[in-house]
Amino acid sequence: MLKMKNIKIYMIIAIILIISLCPYRVFADDEDEIEEGIEDLIIESAANPVDEPTINSKSAIVYDRETEEVIWGKFENEQRAMASTTKIMSAIVVLENANLYDVVTISKKAAGTGGSQLKISTGDKITVNDLLYGLMLRSGNDAAVALAEHVGGSVEGFAELMNRKASELGLTNTNFVTPHGLDDDNHYTTAYELAVITDYALNNEKFATIVNTKSCSISINGNSRDIYNTNELLGSLYGVDGVKTGFTGNALRCLATSTTRDGHQIITIVLGADTKKQRTEDSIKLIEYAFKNYTRINVKEIVEKEFENWNQINSKRIYINKGSEEVIKLALDDIQRPVIPIKNGEKETIKVEINAIYNYEAPVEKGEKIGNVIVRKGDEIIESIDILCDKTVEKKDIYDYLKDLLFSITNYKVIQ
Numbered sequence: 001m002l003k004m005k006n007i008k009i010y011m012i013i014a015i016i017l018i019i020s021l022c023p024y025r026v027f028a029d030d031e032d033e034i035e036e037g038i039e040d041l042i043i044e045s046a047a048n049p050v051d052e053p054t055i056n057s058k059s060a061i062v063y064d065r066e067t068e069e070v071i072w073g074k075f076e077n078e079q080r081a082m083a084s085t086t087k088i089m090s091a092i093v094v095l096e097n098a099n100l101y102d103v104v105t106i107s108k109k110a111a112g113t114g115g116s117q118l119k120i121s122t123g124d125k126i127t128v129n130d131l132l133y134g135l136m137l138r139s140g141n142d143a144a145v146a147l148a149e150h151v152g153g154s155v156e157g158f159a160e161l162m163n164r165k166a167s168e169l170g171l172t173n174t175n176f177v178t179p180h181g182l183d184d185d186n187h188y189t190t191a192y193e194l195a196v197i198t199d200y201a202l203n204n205e206k207f208a209t210i211v212n213t214k215s216c217s218i219s220i221n222g223n224s225r226d227i228y229n230t231n232e233l234l235g236s237l238y239g240v241d242g243v244k245t246g247f248t249g250n251a252l253r254c255l256a257t258s259t260t261r262d263g264h265q266i267i268t269i270v271l272g273a274d275t276k277k278q279r280t281e282d283s284i285k286l287i288e289y290a291f292k293n294y295t296r297i298n299v300k301e302i303v304e305k306e307f308e309n310w311n312q313i314n315s316k317r318i319y320i321n322k323g324s325e326e327v328i329k330l331a332l333d334d335i336q337r338p339v340i341p342i343k344n345g346e347k348e349t350i351k352v353e354i355n356a357i358y359n360y361e362a363p364v365e366k367g368e369k370i371g372n373v374i375v376r377k378g379d380e381i382i383e384s385i386d387i388l389c390d391k392t393v394e395k396k397d398i399y400d401y402l403k404d405l406l407f408s409i410t411n412y413k414v415i416q
Contacts, residue, residue, distance in 0.1 A: 055282040058272030063195035065265040076191040083246030086181030100129040110146040130218035144180035183250040191269040211242030253279035300338035323362040331390035362395040
């Protein structure tokens, strides 16, 4: 009887422990999970290149940093929870609004924040710099709140700064409520807009250095502590140099990754993968797909060469009635997409078409549109550039007519 009573007590204790740990499992950023078989995933992906990837994640994107083009997407404009990838925006707001050497005293609220933690306590003293490493490597939600309170005065004040920055970046499907990304119905982004945020953040040298750090030592109350990056691809897959992991019950597994190879850098975002292995596999698939199937072509160079050849012949054919000059000077307007990513083997589908009006009535003002250059990839128009008058051609006045008359008389005498 006594044994049965003890068993019941142990069962009750076990149930209490499981229940108490559940929220932390839901809100964890899986930093303590070891990725099994990541080397096998990398080898398998390298050995089996695909023409078109199939992935588990609910939403994903491959974003080319050099051209700011979407190479591949899956529901990339669908609003979704983003978990701790939120901290990409948190970090950039801190970097743009705080002194790295400021010392922060940890509040009770920050220390008590659930989920993945740097494990800082109330009253601890730590610099903004070290909190940023704790935020991005260890994915500390407590570090996120501490930084939010220091920079924004409160979590709410910091969220205002985050949303202001999102507005500056032209984002319309992103809204921040917290600095850490724990689930909230009003806290969301899209794969595309998260890629834009990441692209912007990577322009900050300090941010790029932090997210490319596999491990480091930070100081809390003058005591050293080693911390390690939660990004399973950093140091495992060739070229990966950041950015951030994420996981909540609502967002599921998320991963923003930056990869640089041969001077070209892409950002991959996967949101809503069912398991950590699947988010890793999806990210590897997208990275390998992009680098194995895409190259970049210089549209500006192609257009300028075609226009120069056309201009040498056709500028003399453009007639300006009553114009003070016989030959019009032409120039190209700005090219919006000077370089574009293109699938291997599709370069020959790029065609340039040049159109112009050949008869005008003077005066013709500088900047006036004369024609355009159309660039097509197959049937798709990828660029349209205006051809402009580069110098005003005035209407002839009495003096111009007198000069023409004198020129005609002189030529007549020479012929005679």
